[in-house]
Amino acid sequence: MRTLGIDPAVRNTGYALLEGDHTNARALDYGVISVPAKIPQSGALEAVCTGLKNLITKWEPDEVAVEGIIFVQSYRTAISMGAARAAPMIAAASHGLKIYEYAPKKVKKAIVGKGNADKHQVAFMVRALLKLPETPPSDAADALAIAIAHLQSSDPLKASMLERKQV
Amino acid sequence: MRTLGIDPAVRNTGYALLEGDHTNARALDYGVISVPAKIPQSGALEAVCTGLKNLITKWEPDEVAVEGIIFVQSYRTAISMGAARAAPMIAAASHGLKIYEYAPKKVKKAIVGKGNADKHQVAFMVRALLKLPETPPSDAADALAIAIAHLQSSDPLKASMLERKQV
Numbered sequence: 001m002r003t004l005g006i007d008p009a010v011r012n013t014g015y016a017l018l019e020g021d022h023t024n025a026r027a028l029d030y031g032v033i034s035v036p037a038k039i040p041q042s043g044a045l046e047a048v049c050t051g052l053k054n055l056i057t058k059w060e061p062d063e064v065a066v067e068g069i070i071f072v073q074s075y076r077t078a079i080s081m082g083a084a085r086a087a088p089m090i091a092a093a094s095h096g097l098k099i100y101e102y103a104p105k106k107v108k109k110a111i112v113g114k115g116n117a118d119k120h121q122v123a124f125m126v127r128a129l130l131k132l133p134e135t136p137p138s139d140a141a142d143a144l145a146i147a148i149a150h151l152q153s154s155d156p157l158k159a160s161m162l163e164r165k166q167v
Numbered sequence: 168m169r170t171l172g173i174d175p176a177v178r179n180t181g182y183a184l185l186e187g188d189h190t191n192a193r194a195l196d197y198g199v200i201s202v203p204a205k206i207p208q209s210g211a212l213e214a215v216c217t218g219l220k221n222l223i224t225k226w227e228p229d230e231v232a233v234e235g236i237i238f239v240q241s242y243r244t245a246i247s248m249g250a251a252r253a254a255p256m257i258a259a260a261s262h263g264l265k266i267y268e269y270a271p272k273k274v275k276k277a278i279v280g281k282g283n284a285d286k287h288q289v290a291f292m293v294r295a296l297l298k299l300p301e302t303p304p305s306d307a308a309d310a311l312a313i314a315i316a317h318l319q320s321s322d323p324l325k326a327s328m329l330e331r332k333q334v
Contacts, residue, residue: 086257090212
């Protein structure tokens with residue numbers, strides 16, 4: 001079972017490819033798709049969508065997991081986050097893949113043990129859980145955390161807590 | 168000059184292809200890309216993106232115009248509208264096309280003469296301006312109105328009012 005975890009953003013999209021199940025997963029690939037600020041939003045979304053499609057073609061994941069949106073500061077942010085989320089949705093659907101969403105707090109709770117864990121704690125735990133040789137950059141760490149949470153959601157003990165939702 | 172106007176939505180995306188300039192435009196094609204409610208949001212966005220790409224391949228527009236988002240009832244709506252807007256952005260950018268945004272009220276003001284015009288007035292005026300044999304469905308009428316507004320934005324008399332913004 002291969003899972004693609006994505007932390008959606010217009011400019012810095014974290015991604016993570018995991019292979020295995022919730023008891024034993026290893027990272028095949030992870031990183032950040034970055035798009036310079038000078039590229040208009042339409043070009044950035046297209047670059048993210050194409051980048052994710054290329055990763056799907058290369059790694060052939062079985063399922064895709066993204067972070068849900070809970071807290072937003074403004075309507076402007078909500079519109080922008082909605083647009084950012086659309087790129088992985090379109091990339092996944094174009095390959096016929098199902099895409100699941102997990103609330104950020106539930107992901108942190110599942111990985112670190114507390115819903116208000118900070119980025120460093122998430123990165124630290126992700127590194128430990130996957131025995132990575134280095135601490136991943138924070139956007140990639142979030143994507144790794146989402147992918148781990150997705151695997152854990154098939155574990156009866158964690159399933160109810162993680163509340164997977166197909167989008 | 169060919170313009171593709173789009174009224175973005177997750178389920179019913181209006182589109183309109185116009186040829187000509189702001190003094191003399193004719194409709195080459197218009198309609199609505201509809202996606203059934205049983206398709207998940209990811210699949211719907213992908214279907215809209217693919218549908219728009221097919222229209223771009225067929226009609227080879229020079230520029231794309233979409234409705235901007237001004238009024239939203241809730242964060243949930245804002246996120247959903249943000250996602251809906253991403254599909255035309257990705258479709259346009261994948262063909263190297265520039266995409267411009269116009270505020271809905273400015274479009275209505277430009278077409279009907281008042282910013283709070285209702286859907287029937289927009290459809291009526293669009294039919295009259297383009298000499299269409301029938302009144303277009305309302306989502307398509309909105310797309311036709313956006314395409315007309317885009318052409319008018321190159322008219323010095325209307326340009327300042329319409330405030331085109333590249334996205």
